[in-house]
Amino acid sequence: MNNTAPLILLAAGGTGGHLFPAEALGGALMKRGFRVRLVTDARALRYSGLFTRDTVDVVPSETVRSRNPFSLARTGFTLAAGMAVAVYLLRKLKPAAVVGFGGYPTLPPLVAARLLGIPGIVHEANAVLGRANRFLARRVSAIATSLPGVLDRDPDLASKTTTVGMPMRPAIVAAAAVKYTAPDPAGPFRLLVTGGSQGARVMADIVPDAIEKLEPSLWSRLVLTQQVREEDMARVRAVYDRLKINAELAAFFTDLPARLAANHLIVSRSGAGTVSELAAIGRPSILVPLPGSIDQDQFANAGVLSQAGGALRIVQGEFTPDRLASEISALAAEPAKLASMAQAARNAGRLDAAERLADLVVKVAGI
Structure with a gap:
């Protein structure tokens, strides 16, 4: 230099x-x-x-x-x-x-x-x-x-x-080159759940119960990847094992950009980095803003993608197993809706x- x-x-x-x-x-x-x-x-x-x-x-x-x-x-x-x-x-x-x-x-x-x-x-x-x-x-x-x-x-x-x-970063640019392919109605449905350091606990509390409320026909299609804190790992794994869900659980994913690109739907917090990466890669998401922050920045971030048509924003008070199960079921049944959300997210990305x-x-x- x-x-x-x-x-x-x-x-x-x-x-x-x-x-x-x-x-x-x-x-x-x-x-x-x-x-x-x-x-x-x-x-x-x-x-x-x-x-x-x-x-x-x-x-x-x-x-x-x-x-x-x-x-x-x-x-x-x-x-x-x-x-x-x-x-x-x-x-x-x-x-x-x-x-x-x-x-x-x-x-x-x-x-x-x-x-x-x-x-x-x-x-x-x-x-x-x-x-x-x-x-x-x-x-x-x-x-x-x-x-x-x-x-x-x-x-x-x-x-x-x-x-x-x-x-x-380069890993996001590489992931953005992976074209979104909507799930086949009879094929695997790939769901990624990530919470980040301040969000994984609520995902551990809500997502397993939501998965249990899905129709059994969707259980057999589900390929679930979830970020889970070590202290929550045993209880979350017990639910998925009982339901015979194809699930990969880890406290941290070093290759998260590639995983974002590989999934049909993402459930996540709405930090600035996450929202920008979902938009850059072009993936549909269900976003649950972190409550209680002074600036309500995550609520505003999620609003950008939801208004663009690329995400569903659910405030934490409404993020219940029943609500999440209903949204996942509806989206899994509408591959065209997922594809349009992916494109809308991508249109919002740079x-x-x-x-x-x-x-x-x-x-x-x-x-």
């Missing part, structure tokens, strides 16, 4: 939801000859991917976890320390631009960029601005969103907002988001 090439600093919280789009943008920028580095928190050191240890800078950061005065003071102190580290880091690295992907670890580098006159961009994955991005929105040069309409009600911010989509975001970065950085 040319050490004189412009450097783009990517800032992201240390979870996959923030790191995956940062990696996708990093790959697009490197193909254009730019240098990239990642500034993040210590959690990201567990991930392996585009960024090697010598291209990662860890900046102190803390999330606002409660309104307790002592907790707020500790968070404020940590963020202030992160600011000092970030200012020093940016002065040393002299990046052409700083791009943030959400999470509190993006605050110090992007505020430091504002202080030092370095162009800043934030990318919002959800259908509503997260707290960190909301704070940064008026302090950056440009805002990129995964989904349309995020800032339509705020003209000041809408004027500097571009909808680019969610930058996708596979060129990383390139579109790279275009915006080049424009804002003036390089």
Whole structure:
């Protein structure tokens, strides 16, 4: 890599939801000859991917976890320390631009960029601005969103907002090349149930009872793949064994993009990454937003796909075994409806988001 090439600093919280789009943008920028580095928190050191240890800078950061005065003071102190580290880091690295992907670890580098006159961009994955991005929105040069309409009600911010989509890792792009084939009425019906770290428990509570309520003729067709927490594994497996369901259960799937592509219907939470991946790959889904979040981001995310005709949105209070069994039965009986949902989801997806975001970065950085 040319050490004189412009450097783009990517800032992201240390979870996959923030790191995956940062990696996708990093790959697009490197193909254009730019240098990239990642500034993040210590959690990201567990991930392996585009960024090697010598291209990662860890900046102190803390999330606002409660309104307790002592907790707020500790968070404020940590963020202030992160600011000092970030200012020093940016002065040393002299990046052409700083791009943030959400999470509190993006605050110090992007505020430091504002202080030092370095162009800043934030990318919002959800259908509503997260707290960190909301704070940064008026302090950056440009805002990129995964989904349309995020800032339509705020003209000041809408004027500097571009909808680019969610930058996708290579595994999603590969999965998107797999054409959707509706189930044969007499053939296997492939159902994938995934909950993520905050959703697998409700899936373990509801899905087995829903499967039991299906017609026995559908049991024999069902090929079920379900993400199940280790502590719920025995009770979930007992139900499927009793019903003689062809089921694969695991606490985590390393090849989730390929599994999304291989199934006829997905039941899932509606995090930004999941919704964007379902749209990019083009798969019908039943989405159950995580309740109780401050921003109701998962409810809004699911709304984008449901309004497009690519998903059914069921709030958790209505996500009962009877309701789920009814929806699965109806969809399994209507292959054409599944095919139309898959196409509607695909129409809402963007596979060129990383390139579109790279275009915006080049424009804002003036390089």
